[in-house]
Amino acid sequence: MAMRLLRPLHPFFAYAASHAAAIPFRSIIALPVALMLLASSGGSVLTTDPAQLALLAPSIALAWLITFTLLFAIGALAFFLTQTMAIANLYFGLYSLLSGYMMPIELLPRPIAAIAAWLPFRFMLSAPVELMTRPLDREQLIALLGGQAGWAAVTLATALLLWRAGVRRFEAVGG
Structure with missing residues (x-):
């Protein structure tokens, strides 16, 4: 980690x-x-x-950004915890179930599907698929991409705040 911090390119961009x-x-x-x-x-x-086809590339890019920044945030937790594997496993379990990866979100029980509709996991996988496969009206398109943009901003800010706080705590020893 010390070597990455010494490079002129911020580790966020390298990762x-x-x-x-x-x-x-x-x-x-x-x-x-x-x-x-x-x-x-x-x-x-x-x-x-x-319109939906034109929004597909930005939707995929936002899905990638949400995914990357969530993973970056989990990685930044290593500054504070000695073991982050359990958190990574929890993330993958939630992602698998609530993103539409294992099954469409609509097949989940109604209360769980309602929660999944607002969590970032849907916007990481299901949102681009919905955009590609379902007829969506203007309000649905705005909600879908707005949700992706919102979660991208939240996860990016969270990842960078965790990173900044972690780097302040980081100590390197040895040579």
């Missing part, structure tokens, strides 16, 4: 570049699967609305 660099490699695996699923559904599941 972001590393995280983003994995996207092409993940795409190599995910794209054929997505194309097979699309072919088997006849392509009729995708929206043809130009």
